[in-house]
Amino acid sequence: MATSEPPTSAEAFDASKMSKAPSKFLRNAPQDTPAVRVGFVNAAVGYGLFAARDLRKDEFIFHEAPLLTALFNEKFSSDKNLVQSQHAAYRNALVDGNRDVVTLAFPRLAARNGFAPLPFDDAHTVLETALGKNLVHGQFGGSTVTREQYEAYTSKLDATAAPSEDDCRRACLDFFKHYAFEVNKGPTAAAAVLPITAAAAAAVVPATRDACIYLLGSLINHCCTPPSHGFAFGRGGEMGPNCEWRIGPSGLAQFIRPKHICVQAKRDIKKGEQLTWDYGKRFKGFVCECSTCRDSFMGYYCGVL
Numbered sequence: 001m002a003t004s005e006p007p008t009s010a011e012a013f014d015a016s017k018m019s020k021a022p023s024k025f026l027r028n029a030p031q032d033t034p035a036v037r038v039g040f041v042n043a044a045v046g047y048g049l050f051a052a053r054d055l056r057k058d059e060f061i062f063h064e065a066p067l068l069t070a071l072f073n074e075k076f077s078s079d080k081n082l083v084q085s086q087h088a089a090y091r092n093a094l095v096d097g098n099r100d101v102v103t104l105a106f107p108r109l110a111a112r113n114g115f116a117p118l119p120f121d122d123a124h125t126v127l128e129t130a131l132g133k134n135l136v137h138g139q140f141g142g143s144t145v146t147r148e149q150y151e152a153y154t155s156k157l158d159a160t161a162a163p164s165e166d167d168c169r170r171a172c173l174d175f176f177k178h179y180a181f182e183v184n185k186g187p188t189a190a191a192a193v194l195p196i197t198a199a200a201a202a203a204v205v206p207a208t209r210d211a212c213i214y215l216l217g218s219l220i221n222h223c224c225t226p227p228s229h230g231f232a233f234g235r236g237g238e239m240g241p242n243c244e245w246r247i248g249p250s251g252l253a254q255f256i257r258p259k260h261i262c263v264q265a266k267r268d269i270k271k272g273e274q275l276t277w278d279y280g281k282r283f284k285g286f287v288c289e290c291s292t293c294r295d296s297f298m299g300y301y302c303g304v305l
C-alpha cells in the first residue's frame, strides 16, 4: 500500500500526551468548530485553504494523516525507482472509493492522467464532505468553491486523452515536486514505501526520507516572508505567512503520529483569510501571487520571478 492508514475517526485530543514543558507549538486542543474550508483563489493558483472562523495566534488548527507516501526525490531527478514509487502511490490512492476525492483535490494531476473533471454537482458534494477525511484532530468546514469558479477552473484543464504510462509518470513527478513534504521515514516506513516489483525493490537505494502528500495540508499556498528590515510595507494588517507546520512526533508534541502533519496559526487569522506558509528557498516553479509580493516590493526578493 502506498498510503498510510487514514484515521477511522477523529480522536479526542489527549493533553496528557503533551510534554509538561511549555511549548509554543500545539499547546492547545483544537476547538470543536470547523476551522478550515477549501476555496478557490484564481485559475493560476487554484485552490487554497481558508479560515472558517477567526483563529487565534498559536491555535492548533488540524492534525492530518498523509494521503500518499512515496520515496522522496532529493534532487528532483527522474530516477526510475522514485518516479515509479510516486506514480504507484497515486494509482494506489485511486482505489477503494478514493478516486473522486483524489481527483477533485488535485484536478491538474487528474487531467494529466486522463481523468475528466466531475460535474459540479458531484464535485460539490465531495468537496463539502470528503476533503477532511484524513483529519485526526481539527474539523473541516466544507467548500466555498462556487459553480462558476469550479467550471471556469476545470474547463481550462483539458483531460489528456489516453495518456501514455510515461506521461502519467511525468505528471506524478511534477506533482510531487510541487505538493510533497519531505518527511522522516518512520519505523513502519518499509511497508509504506513501494517497491512495485522485486527487481525494483532490489534496486532501491535505502532512502532516509519519504515524500508525503496531504489532502488539506498540500492545498495550503505559499506566502513570502517579508524581510526583517521592514522594507516591505503592507496595506495594513500583518504581512507574510500566517501558519506553521510540523510533521511527526517531536520533543514537545509526541502525540503527532509519524508522517502526520500538524498545522498551527502563527498569528491571529481572520475568518475568510487564506492560510499560507512559506515554502522556503526550494525551487517553486511558479510566478508568486502571494499577498506579500502583491502588497510590497517583495516580488523582487522572492526568487520566483
Ligand SMILES: C[S@@+](CC[C@H](N)C(=O)[O-])C[C@H]1O[C@@H](n2cnc3c(N)ncnc32)[C@H](O)[C@@H]1O
Pocket: 044, 045, 046, 047, 048, 105, 106, 178, 179, 218, 219, 220, 221, 222, 223, 284, 285, 286, 287, 288, 289, 290
Ligand atoms: C502545494 S500546492 C498548493 C495548492 C494548489 N493551489 C492547488 O490548487 O492544487 C502548490 C501549487 O500551488 C500554486 N501556488 C501556491 N502558492 C502560490 C503562490 N504564492 N503564487 C502562485 N501560485 C501558487 C502553484 O501552482 C504551486 O505549484
